[in-house]
Amino acid sequence: MTSNPTDAPPARWLRQLALGLALLLPLSASAAEVLVFGGTGQLGAEVARALHRAGHTVTVFHREGSGLERLQGVPVKFVTGDATREADVRAAFTARRYEVAVNALGKRGSDPAAFYETTQRAITAGAKAGGVRQVILHSSVGAGESRAIYPESRWPQMAEVLTAKDVAERELMASGVPYTIIRNAVLRNDAPGATERAELSTDQRRFGAVTRSGLGRLTADCALKADCLGRIFHAVDPQVALPAATRGH
Ligand SMILES: NC(=O)c1ccc[n+]([C@@H]2O[C@H](COP(=O)([O-])OP(=O)(O)OC[C@H]3O[C@@H](n4cnc5c(N)ncnc54)[C@H](OP(=O)(O)O)[C@@H]3O)[C@@H](O)[C@H]2O)c1
Numbered sequence: 109m110t111s112n113p114t115d116a117p118p119a120r121w122l123r124q125l126a127l128g129l130a131l132l133l134p135l136s137a138s139a140a141e142v143l144v145f146g147g148t149g150q151l152g153a154e155v156a157r158a159l160h161r162a163g164h165t166v167t168v169f170h171r172e173g174s175g176l177e178r179l180q181g182v183p184v185k186f187v188t189g190d191a192t193r194e195a196d197v198r199a200a201f202t203a204r205r206y207e208v209a210v211n212a213l214g215k216r217g218s219d220p221a222a223f224y225e226t227t228q229r230a231i232t233a234g235a236k237a238g239g240v241r242q243v244i245l246h247s248s249v250g251a252g253e254s255r256a257i258y259p260e261s262r263w264p265q266m267a268e269v270l271t272a273k274d275v276a277e278r279e280l281m282a283s284g285v286p287y288t289i290i291r292n293a294v295l296r297n298d299a300p301g302a303t304e305r306a307e308l309s310t311d312q313r314r315f316g317a318v319t320r321s322g323l324g325r326l327t328a329d330c331a332l333k334a335d336c337l338g339r340i341f342h343a344v345d346p347q348v349a350l351p352a353a354t355r356g357h
Contacts, residue, residue, distance in 0.1 A: 150178070232285055248269070
């Protein structure tokens with residue numbers, strides 16, 4: 109776990125105590141209530157599918173008017189709202205008791221990079237108020253320590269987004285809410301007929317590609333697992349090729 113060097117010791121101790129207590133609670137991976145933000149998207153729908161397959165009850169938070177096609181055949185519940193509005197997110201956490209919340213949101217091109225800070229801040233606050241036992245944040249390589257391995261050629265165009273994702277990670281870690289951060293560097297759709305072999309690494313210098321279905325399965329594998337709490341992972345599938353522009357990492 110990365111610590112925030114600017115924290116005053118009492119705040120840090122309280123956070124560590126809260127996380128320690130969460131780790132002591134018996135975590136049962138069966139039939140958790142899970143709220144998925146971004147569940148109508150490419151990654152989020154794979155997350156919802158994998159969670160359902162693993163036996164969890166899934167609720168997808170989506171906007172009025174979101175296309176639900178990717179979730180066809182996946183028995184999920186729905187709650188509507190805009191994740192940039194704190195009141196909408198809070199209302200979702202108040203309406204039902206969730207044990208796990210997953211952030212698989214992605215901004216539209218026109219949204220500001222701050223989307224990633226704003227939405228995670230709302231999810232963290234809602235999860236805290238609702239007594240959620242684990243928030244799983246899908247973040248990106250380039251945040252935190254992994255800035256060191258991010259391709260310099262791509263940094264200028266990604267700096268704003270990755271800085272916002274870095275803030276989102278740090279605020280979640282500082283919140284006292286039990287968390288799991290899963291970063292990806294390059295997301296791919298599945299090649300026809302291929303079997304994913306995605307894995308989680310605690311090595312924050314690991315740079316590789318992963319498929320959305322692999323990342324969905326890894327998310328379900330981590331739901332309410334004690335050894336995923338308080339950790340940052342990089343998701344990589346060694347058999348998925350990196351685009352030429354990012355090779356050498
Ligand atoms: N490293 C890579 O190669 C790579 C590539 C792509 C994406 N990513 C990252 O992966 C994550 C997910 O990407 P994706 O491909 O799954 O994106 P996506 O298909 O565009 O899905 C984004 C999801 O966020 C939802 N959303 C956006 N704004 C919202 C709002 N204000 N309120 C509620 N929901 C909102 C969308 O809902 P609607 O259905 O209403 O649009 C959709 O469900 C993102 O963090 C992205 O940065 C990484």
